[in-house]
Amino acid sequence: MHNARPTRQATRTLPARKRIALIAHDGKKRELLEWASRWQETLQQHQLVGTGTTAGKLQTHLGLNVEGLMSGPLGGDQQMGARIAEQALDVLIFFWDPFAPQPHDPDVKALLRLAALWNVPVACNAASADFILSSDYLAQDYTISIPDANTWASDRRET
Numbered sequence: 001m002h003n004a005r006p007t008r009q010a011t012r013t014l015p016a017r018k019r020i021a022l023i024a025h026d027g028k029k030r031e032l033l034e035w036a037s038r039w040q041e042t043l044q045q046h047q048l049v050g051t052g053t054t055a056g057k058l059q060t061h062l063g064l065n066v067e068g069l070m071s072g073p074l075g076g077d078q079q080m081g082a083r084i085a086e087q088a089l090d091v092l093i094f095f096w097d098p099f100a101p102q103p104h105d106p107d108v109k110a111l112l113r114l115a116a117l118w119n120v121p122v123a124c125n126a127a128s129a130d131f132i133l134s135s136d137y138l139a140q141d142y143t144i145s146i147p148d149a150n151t152w153a154s155d156r157r158e159t
């Protein structure tokens, strides 16, 4: 019987210049903009990516250079999740709205699941985002433990 959890861990080093995702639901966009304006100088030292509307607002209102993916309800959360699975994202700042059900709730849940699985630092509100942005690790290489995908696949091949 296959063990449904990865049995072995590997490591990945998050680079000093982090790839940071910025995402907010509509009810939280103002809060994210306020937060990002406080951290603007720090944020622009890293590589930023956002879901479509969030990225557009950060560009328009703060002049931040943010790569825009699809809007969340149109697949942006899934694109961001794919970046995590491909080890191409280092920090997730996601102000999700605890008061508003989203049409794409399964996608939101999937993104948060992948972030938990791949040990990516996640902030879901301004206070936790402050902690991440003020961490010494932000501007340093930082090695994280991740599931060993090769062992997982080879174990499953043999069952």
Ligand SMILES: O=C(CO)COP(=O)(O)O
Pocket (backbone or CB within 6 Å): 023, 024, 025, 026, 050, 051, 052, 053, 054, 055, 070, 071, 072, 073, 076, 077, 102, 108
């Ligand atoms: O819906 C979102 C995240 O789940 C965010 O998408 P937008 O940035 O396009 O509004």
